[in-house]
Amino acid sequence: MRSAAESKSPVISTTEWRVRLELAAAHRIANMHGYNEGIFNHFTVNVPGKPGRFYVIPFGIHWSEAKASAILEVDFDGNVVAGEGECERSAFCIHAPIHRLNPDATCVFHTHMPFASAFTRIENGRLEPTGQTEAGIASMSAYDDTYTGLAFDPAEGERLAGALGDKKILFMANHGVLVVGKSVAETYDRLYYLERACQVQMYAMWTGRPLKKIPQAVVEHTRDQFRAAPTYGSRPAYEHHFDALMRVIDKTGTDYKT
DSSP: OOOGGGSOOOOOOHHHHHHHHHHHHHHHHHHHHTOOBTTBOEEEEEOTTOTTEEEEOOTTOOGGGOOGGGOEEEETTSOEEESSSOOOHHHHHHHHHHHHHOTTOSEEEEEOOHHHHHHTTSTTOOOOOOSHHHHHHHTTEEEEOOOOSOOOSHHHHHHHHHHHTTOSEEEETTTEEEEEESSHHHHHHHHHHHHHHHHHHHHHHHTTSOOOOOOHHHHHHHHHHHHTOOOBTTBOHHHHHHHHHHHHHHTTOOGGGO
């Protein structure tokens, strides 16, 4: 792989800068929500107008330190083509194949966030349709029941892309979760509600009492309602949600925009 030190500074368009800013914000927000695990886990997004390239923060940067200007531009062969630093090996091996193989994976977010990851530690762990959020999340979730070790080979990312299929969320056995979407706002909103659904269901499971499941016909109706959700001011709800989260972190500092 070519090192970042050998790379040239990129000429960044207005569209690219907006995506960089949103990706940096997503890391800061995820840190606020407790979704990160040390300096590991990874959020990536395709570079607008540049097929075969994605954005990722340099390895070693804590999510609370993410900045738009520090984000790396990496190609699908793992070369850092712009920016200073290194792309973490598993970030490349998981994300590049999924970006390449899945047309809906403009963004790929992978975390070990606690409640969702807890389901990957349960034998035949499945998120059951016990509430409206769970019904919506369950309908877009796939499950990989095979853990193969650390993802240090792109073949593992290809395998995970196959396990994800046409779904938007993948529970990765004995590991964590992976969420894809067509924008940073959509993907973060999906990640947020995934963790909330898993948290509430885990709390219900801890009571030791039977889970009260929603009838399948109602699950399907609820799923269709989510898919046909109204827009607000011609914008989907997830964009309003992400804007609100950006305002929250702006109160603690705006250096992620630099």
